[in-house]
Amino acid sequence: MCRGGAAMKILIVDDDLIVSRRIERILSQAGHRSQVVNSAAAARAALTASHWDAAIIDWQLPDGSGLDLIHEQRRDKSVRYLYVIMLTGMSGGEHRRQGMDAGADDFLLKPLDGEELMLRIRVALRITELQKQLAARNHELAQTKRRLEEDLLSAAKVQRDLLPSEDFSFPGVTIDWFLHSCDALGGDLVTLMPIDDRRLGFAVIDVVGHGAKAAILGVQISRRFRSGNSLSRFASTISHEVLCQPSQLAMLLNDEFPMDYRNLQFFTMCYGVLDTVSGHCRYVGCGHPPPVLINGSGQARWLPVQGHPIGVMAAEKVHFQEQSCQLQRGEALVLYSDGLPEAVNAQGELLGSPALLEAMAGDPQPEAILARLDQATGAWRGHDLLQDDCTVLAMRRL
Structure with missing residues (x-):
């Protein structure tokens, strides 16, 4: 059971096996489910095959840039919102700006700090829960709107008659x-x-x-x-x-x-x-x-x-x-x-x-x-x- 009361499904995208396995272990101990992939191509396949609550994506990947991968996800409006934490060894403000422009929600610096990782995950959990509540509320509103439109059409027919x-x-x-x-x-x-x-x-x-x-x-x-x-x-x-x-x-x-x-x-x-x-x-x-x-x-x-x-x-x-x-x-x-x-x-x-x-x-x-x-x-x-x-x-x- 997750300590925060809810478990997240998190995709880890990093070709550094030591870093990715450490992240996977920390998340597992906190009650979250995760999967590790080591390339942009594998990440695209995993993102297409299943729904994820969050993703931790390395800046540099062997077959492309993590920035490009994030940008692709943000362009696709048909998929559910994915909370993205960018993993990077570059701490400069310009790199953060580029990551935010691409669509990253948060950043983690290498070398990885376990406590810092869990703080970021707690923020991600809070935001994704709010996203789910908002999506559920929007669905209810859409259903209510549909029923009202049907009622209006019925009333309009009575009026026309x-x-x-x-x-x-x-x-x-x-x-x-x-x-x-x-x-x-x-x-x-x-x-x-x-x-x-x-x-x-x-x-x-x-x-x-x-x-x-x-x-x-x-x-x-x-x-x-x-x-x-x-x-x-x-x-x-x-x-x-x-x-x-x-x-x-x-x-x-x-x-x-x-x-x-x-x-x-x-x-x-x-x-x-x-x-x-x-x-x-x-x-x-x-x-x-x-x-x-x-x-x-x-x-x-x-x-x-x-x-x-x-x-x-x-x-x-x-x-x-x-x-x-x-x-x-x-x-x-x-x-x-x-x-x-x-x-x-x-x-x-x-x-x-x-x-x-x-x-x-x-x-x-x-x-x-x-x-x-x-x-x-x-x-x-x-x-x-x-x-x-x-x-x-x-x-x-x-």
Whole structure:
């Protein structure tokens, strides 16, 4: 049993048989296991064949330099860290510097002093034990990270399943949307809710922040809306009467989702109801960027909005003012989250709402609108990652 409580496996690399056998005997008496090799080639073979806790390597070897052998070991990042004690008869500072540059951890001078050897081994034992503990901890962290990533992927799938289906359709209107999350889980939502055979409820919601906390609140909000790709599959936990009146819906959500003051969590929303037969649209903006109307000629203009974010103020202090607009045939209505105008370039500058409105102008087909916005925001950011979720919903009346 090693006196220090743990045994090390140590490779001795020295062509001086007297010195190497003496080191082997001292290590054995202290409870450590060791093996002697007398050349660089034999050392390479031994290091490849087995794991070692430490190595005592002579500076001069018959077939090369101990420095080169150490340097080779340090270059190979795939092997476990090897604690190296360099054995040398040269005591000058320049030699020590060369040894440290090559990757040596400690030095022993010839002629060998047994007590000095054991002091160096005690240091090596302490450091290698710390290395093993660190490696074990890193392994645990890697396993935890893997499990968290799997959980995030599962949660992201749940979140995606709450979004409208890709083949969603509704009579009298063409629709397209995208949602780009800056994290695995996002705080933006898109909701499409058929109310009857001519009225469609729609919303873009932006939970403040992003990541898991925003996503959890987003899922809770989503569960208040149920959407499908046909009326027969549609179900909502909110009454038709409330769905048809955007201001009442905003009041309902404001009561149900008061701001979490511990996390300062709330959300903005633009919710509307479009009558696809008459083209009449009623909507409410709750702290959300204003919707944009693109006419048949491709001209884009903002629509007015008023209202506080959902949950920030108590019911008796808040009023959500409903707005309306007329969507002519061939015109498009666009809702978006603030991640688009707040896209940041390499100089830290925001894209801004005027530039975003300019990018929206053009072909009012929903697919074309989304493509222009994706291109404009991507070009502004360059290769930088998203700093906020970016969501766009575009609808064109037929």
